Every structure is written in C-alpha cells, then in structure tokens.
Amino acid sequence: MESDFFDMVFQVVRLIPKGRVTSYGAIAAYLGAKSSSRLVGYAMNNAHAVKPKVPAHRVVNRNGVLTGKHHFGTPTRMQELLEKEKIKIKNDQVVDFEKKFWDPMTELAL
C-alpha cells in the first residue's frame, strides 16, 4: 500500500554502498522531487516496515547529522550501525561526511 515514492526511496537507500552515507535531499533530487525532501524522511519512517529492511542509518540530513537516530528505537542504534560501517560519528555527526557522502545522481548517474 506504500506509494511509489516510498518504494523509490527504499530502492535508492538499499543501493547505498557499505561505509557510505547520503542525504534526504540527494535521494529526493535523484527521484526528481527535491522539493519533497521531507517525504524521504517520512518514507524512512516505514523503512523498518518494508522487506527487506532499509538501512536508514546510512541516510542523514544535509548537515551530516543523525537527525533520525531517535527513530531507531534507541538513540544510539544508528550511531552503532554507522560505526560498524567504519563510519566515525562525532557529536551525532558524520566525520568526513563529504568523503563518505554517496550521491545517487553521481554514482548511479542516471
């Protein structure tokens, strides 16, 4: 019953390589709905409700801040997962975010 937008977001997020992160705006822009950046975050709300599960922990805001870490059940779950991906987190913020940033538009180059 999920809208196509949700599915598209899940697809892109699932394509995020290990040890990489992206932003909601980037996904929204890739889908051609840069104005609907909020919907991307909203879609992540259902990320745990779809199959297979979507690595929403690899998705952060434009500042590289783990804004949705509170939605993982535990406020430290997202950071733990990111650290597992060799991604360093400093003050709820991704270190070298620009280097770890994975842009679907550039990588997938649709």
Add this chain to the structure above:
DNA sequence: GTAATGACCTTGG
C-alpha cells in the same frame, strides 16, 4: 474534507 505533523531544504532578515 479540513487541519496538523514530519528522520528536510532554501531563502529572507
């Protein structure tokens, strides 16, 4: 059907 909310981003003061 109307109103409010949201894991955001952009622009104005």
Add this chain to the structure above:
DNA sequence: ACCAAGGCCATTA
C-alpha cells in the same frame, strides 16, 4: 555570520 520563517508533498488524526 547567525536566527527565523516558509515551502513542499504525503500520511495521519
């Protein structure tokens, strides 16, 4: 440079 407000689209109440 910093702080505040608006916009955008879908879901939920």
